[in-house]
Amino acid sequence: MVETDFDLAVIGAGCAGLAAGVYGGRAGMKVCIFDKGKAGGQLLITHKIENYIGYAEISGPDLAAKMLEHAQKYSQVKEFTEVEQVRDEGDHILIRTTEGEYTAAALLLSTGADHKHLGVPGEEELAGKGVSYCATCDGFFFRNRKVIVVGGGSTAAIESLYLKGIDVDVNIVHRRDRLRAESALIEDINKTDMPIHFNKRVIGIQGEKRVEKVILECTDSGDRTEMDTDGVFIAIGLQPNDMLAKQLGLEMTEDGLVKVDPVFRTSNPRVFASGDLIGGVRQAITAAAEGTIASLNVLPLVGKQYPW
Structure with missing residues (x-):
């Protein structure tokens, strides 16, 4: 097994990416989350949330801040660090950012979407x-x-x-x-x-x-x-940020979304995807669940056991 900077690199510090940082880190992996802006994703521009379990009402920025604080306990979070290129090197993934290059055994794409x-x-x-x-x-x-x-x-x-x-x-x-x-x-x-x-x-x-x-x-x-x-x-919907997915040549659905299996693995066994990139129920809580499931299914790739 080749030595890499990180076991799991996550691109996008929204709900899915931050949840992956918590669960991946707690499972013993070295995780780094990159985001071209401030962590939080769509939460940062959501005035009020009333359907995230445990919070009858909370503002999007407040929930994002809590998620970021939690994720930073178990992973690195590099805000304002844009990923410009990703490349499959066979036994690892190369991530080229605005501040340098990194390597990872696996990659989770949680790049979200922009407004249509x-x-x-x-x-x-x-x-x-x-x-x-x-x-x-x-x-x-x-x-x-x-x-x-x-x-x-x-x-x-x-x-x-x-x-x-x-x-x-x-x-x-x-x-x-x-x-x-x-x-x-x-x-x-x-x-x-x-x-x-x-x-x-x-x-x-x-x-x-x-x-x-x-x-x-x-x-x-x-x-x-x-x-x-x-x-x-x-307010007519979102357009997935799929540039990096296309760089990797990932298989797409007929609707132009990244195709994943039940554990959010893409057509590349080292690359997972979640959130707006894959469609489905676009909610904060489902994105967090997708990031969680994806991160835990990276464990076999880095020689670690599932924590159950």
Whole structure:
């Protein structure tokens, strides 16, 4: 067995990566977690969490801080260290980062996802000038002003409720005829006076120096209307960060996700994947479970026994 810097290298310090650090470290492995930014992943921009077992209510940043503190007891966490390249060297994995090269016996990809964009005229030009993908980050600037939240899933519902709670005038625009969010979130929205514009899609965002209005198109008739607004919050889902997975030539599903077996091993026996890269139930608690299972199944690769 070749000597490596780490038994397990984890790329991405979100829920899955931090859980892998705890369980892998406690099982006797030398684990290092790399993240190009601050540890916490999507938790950092989640205002309130009410469905993580053990916490009836906690903010995303607070939960992230607790996870990071826990993980640091058992593993190294290198924040603000971007992984630029990974390469399979046969008997180990080479990880090239912005601060140097490392080797590991196994790799867990927990690189998460970025917000999807609408891809309409004006979106890129007005990003940061009224176009946002994070209500927690930017909502404060729109107090007592009108915004549109684009989307109909749970993310859009959470963003809308958060904005409404800080005195933002919210209109929801959704291309389908009903919301697809969790029923509890839909009930909360129905208790408010937020207008919901069903069967409408945003086809353009306009403004001189800042967002001033959007162009809406009816999905049934094709009719177009304009709606004045001070901001547009886009909440239409996530795009997996799969660059490193593609570098390794991992097998993908028909949906463009990394294909894994029941223990989250990919088509490369030294590489595991979890979280948004593999789809499934995109929740903090399931991501943590995936990271846990993956890390423990690295043990045979480094000559260690399962702890049960």
